[in-house]
Amino acid sequence: MTVTNPYTPFLSKITEVIKHTEIEYTFRMAYQGDVLPGQFFEVSLPKFGEAPISVSGIGDGTVDLTIRKVGKVTNEIFENYVGDSLFLRGPYGNGFDIDNYKGKEILLVAGGTGLSPVKGIVDYFSAHPEDCQGFTLLVGFKSPKDVLFKKDFEKWEKNINVIMTVDTPEDGYCGKCGLVTQYIPEIPINHSDHAVGIVVGPPMMMKCTLTELFNVGFKEENIWISQERKMCCGIGKCGHCKIDDTYICLDGPVFNYTKGKFLKD
Structure with missing residues (x-):
C-alpha cells in the first residue's frame, strides 16, 4: 500500500504576471485539472511557508491566483x-457551482479583494449572458487606485450590468462613491423572490449587504457567501478554520x- 503525504505540493510554472496595484498582482499558473470559482490553492516557497490563495480565474491549462503583498510568504x-x-x-x-445560478437573475456583491474568488462567475456570465435572466455586479473598492481587474471591467460592461463604487474618490474620479449597500435598492431586479445573490468581502460589508438583500426581498436559500478569510491548511488537520x-x-x-x-466566529 502506497501512503502519500497530503501536504506534498507540486511545482507549477508562472506563465504570466498581471499587475493591478502596487501590492496586488495576478499570477497565472500552469494547471491541468478541474477547479471551481471560490476554491483555493496553498501556495508555498521552501523556507518561507505557504499561504491560501483563492482562484481568481480559470483558463485552458491555467489558473489565476491574485495575491496581495502583505506578509512573509507573499512578499x-x-x-x-x-x-x-x-x-x-x-x-x-x-466552490461556486455555476449551475446554481443559470436561468436566474443574479446579483453579485463584492468588496475589494473579495472580487477575486467570484471573478470566475463574472467571467462566465459575461461570456454567456444568455445563460441567465440578468446579471448585476456591484463592487466596491477603497479608492480608484485600489481597483482590481480594470481591463476585465471593460469587457464585462459590454454584457452585464456593472456598478463600481469607491469609498474615497481622488482628483479626476468621475464614478460612483459610497458603500455598496446604498446602491442595492436601485438595482433593477424583476423577481427578487427568485433572484440569487452572491456576497463576498469583509465581514461588516457582508453583514450590511445581507441586511439590504433581505430588505429588497431576497430569500435566505437564494444567497451564497464565502468565508474565504478563514481558509487555512486545506485538509482539516490544523483546526484553525473550525467553527463549531x-x-x-x-x-x-x-x-x-x-x-x-x-458560522459565527
Missing part, C-alpha cells in the same frame, strides 16, 4: 515572475446562507 512570491515556478497544492474546498463542527477549508469556503448564517 517572497512577488520576487518570482514569468518563467519561474511556485509550489501549489489543491484545489481545496467547495464545521471546517471552513473542507465544508466551505462557499456556503449557502442557510448554513453560513450559523
Whole structure:
C-alpha cells in the first residue's frame, strides 16, 4: 500500500504576471485539472511557508491566483515572475457551482479583494449572458487606485450590468462613491423572490449587504457567501478554520446562507 503525504505540493510554472496595484498582482499558473470559482490553492516557497490563495480565474491549462503583498510568504512570491515556478497544492474546498445560478437573475456583491474568488462567475456570465435572466455586479473598492481587474471591467460592461463604487474618490474620479449597500435598492431586479445573490468581502460589508438583500426581498436559500478569510491548511488537520463542527477549508469556503448564517466566529 502506497501512503502519500497530503501536504506534498507540486511545482507549477508562472506563465504570466498581471499587475493591478502596487501590492496586488495576478499570477497565472500552469494547471491541468478541474477547479471551481471560490476554491483555493496553498501556495508555498521552501523556507518561507505557504499561504491560501483563492482562484481568481480559470483558463485552458491555467489558473489565476491574485495575491496581495502583505506578509512573509507573499512578499517572497512577488520576487518570482514569468518563467519561474511556485509550489501549489489543491484545489481545496467547495466552490461556486455555476449551475446554481443559470436561468436566474443574479446579483453579485463584492468588496475589494473579495472580487477575486467570484471573478470566475463574472467571467462566465459575461461570456454567456444568455445563460441567465440578468446579471448585476456591484463592487466596491477603497479608492480608484485600489481597483482590481480594470481591463476585465471593460469587457464585462459590454454584457452585464456593472456598478463600481469607491469609498474615497481622488482628483479626476468621475464614478460612483459610497458603500455598496446604498446602491442595492436601485438595482433593477424583476423577481427578487427568485433572484440569487452572491456576497463576498469583509465581514461588516457582508453583514450590511445581507441586511439590504433581505430588505429588497431576497430569500435566505437564494444567497451564497464565502468565508474565504478563514481558509487555512486545506485538509482539516490544523483546526484553525473550525467553527463549531464545521471546517471552513473542507465544508466551505462557499456556503449557502442557510448554513453560513450559523458560522459565527
